[in-house]
Amino acid sequence: MKHTIGIIIILIFLASCSNQHYTIIRDVNVFDGENVLEDVDFVFTQSGIERISKKKKSYKNSTIIDGKGKTILPPLINAHVHVRSSENLKEAQKVGIFGMLDMFSIDSRANGLRVYNDSxxxxxxxxxxxxxxxxxxxxxxxxxNIPTINDTISPSQFVKDRVAQNADYIKITNEFSMSRLDTIQLKELINEAHNHNKITVAHISDLQNGLEVINQNIDGLAHIWYRSNSISKERDLNLLRAKEVFVIPTLSVIIKVINHANEIGLKDDYLTLDELKNEVRKLKNKGICILAGTDSPNYNMNYTTQFFEELLLLSECGLTEIEVLKSATTNIYEKFHLEEFNRLEVNRKSSFLLVTGKPYLRIEDIMNEKRIWKNGIEIS
Incomplete structure (x- = not known):
């Protein structure tokens, strides 16, 4: 009886395999999140990635797509946004941004938007x-009206409340121009978050405020510093490197802040654009992990093409094409522990972009036409 059941299971499995539909993208370039494979066949089904190889192989029930001169990329993630509605999530997905890291929303809005996560x-x-x-x-x-850390809500309680409300990570503000938490409160916040296995990210605009949270073991900075006199020294960069802090420069929004300040006569309050880009360049040269994010919708920035503009800005700061692509993909997966996203490898999810051109050689190609697959289904 057991033998018969075993045979039936095998036959069912073989039948399901024979009915499996394969898509083959031929002679395509693949950036897998770490390395580039050129002129390979990329084979996938709705179940996952089947094969990435230079060797040709035929499949029954297959669709063949010409990938010559095109590049497959892993899912893009925008590491700093403020999502206002489900439409923002839909807009982003259509252009290949598979994940959005919201950096400040009231609990009810955030939980309302999480409803769409399985769509x-x-x-x-x-x-x-x-x-x-x-x-x-x-x-x-x-x-x-938002909860604050005050006489009745301790830093530890604040973290526990956010965890209870499904927060994916803990955002901490340490803004130069407004009331700030003291060192003891910062330390308690970060320690409590880490006790709950939550990543901590700090809003800063001034280098010294950034160093304050770094000394308390913050995981990342939600912006690069951009206030006047915020010019990092070697010892500052060494500290970031030693603490393995990541930085989301958000050049898109900071450049708009600086340009606006120049227009209204406050340019002395901020770094120049050249100084700003040089600070990012110093991070890159020191080997500090950089993540791509825009801070949309501030200054009416969109959730789609602005992200690609951010990647071009990072390139202007000296990041190589591969470094820019990693800043928008695997760097974010790793630093935020996004288990849903991985490098493009056999048996992983078949979610990716097919971009016309070679953005791993010319980052401007990231602006080109794209086709998007999610779990093996073409969606755009």
């Missing part, structure tokens, strides 16, 4: 929910 049509939503800030701190200026 093929929507980018995966991650959020810190409400950021940790004191009364009068960054995040309180928008006229929305």
């Amino acid at each position: 093929t049509a929507y980018s995966k939503f991650y959020s810190s929910n409400v950021g940790a800030t004191p009364p009068g701190g960054h995040g309180t200026q928008f006229g929305i």
Whole structure:
């Protein structure tokens, strides 16, 4: 009886394999998240990636796509946004941004947007929910009633409350121009977050405020510093490297801040654009991990093409094409522990972009026409 059941199971498996539909993208270039493979066949099904090889192989029930002169990329992630509605997630997914890291939303909005996370049509939503800030701190200026760290809510309790509200990581504000948490509060926040296995990210605009949170073992900075006199020294960069801190430069929004300041006569309050880009260049040269994010929708930035513009800006700071692509993919997967996303390898999910051109050699090609597959289904 057991023998008969075993044979039946094998026959069912073989039948399912024979009915499997394969898609073969021939002679395509693949950036797998770490390395580039040129002129290979990329074979996949809805179950996952079947094969990546220079050797040709035929499959029954297959569709063949000419990949000559095109490149397959892993899912892109925008590491700094503020999502306002489900439409933002849909817009992003259509252009190949598979994940959005929201950096400050009230708990109810964040949980409402998480409902879309199992949908093929929507980018995966991650959020810190409400950021940790004191009364009068960054995040309180928008006229929305939010919990703050005060006489009745301790840093530890704040973290526990966010964890209970499904926060994916903990955002902490340490803004130069507003009320700030003290060193003891920062330390307690970060320690409590780490006790709950949550990544911590800090909003900063001034280098010294960045160093304060780095000394308390923050995991990452949500912006690069851009206030006047925020010119990093070798010892500062060594500290970031030693602590393995990642930085999301958000050049898109900071350049707009600086340009606006110049227009209204406040240019002395900020770095020049050349100084700003040089600070990013120093991070790259020191080997500090850089993640790509825009801070949309500030300054009316969109959730689609602005991300590609951000990648071009990172390239202007001296990042190689491969480094730029990693900043938008595997660097983010790794630093935020995004288990849903991986390098493009056999038996992994068949979710990826097919881009016309070779962005691993010419990053401007990232702006070109794209086809998008999610779990083996073409969606755009």
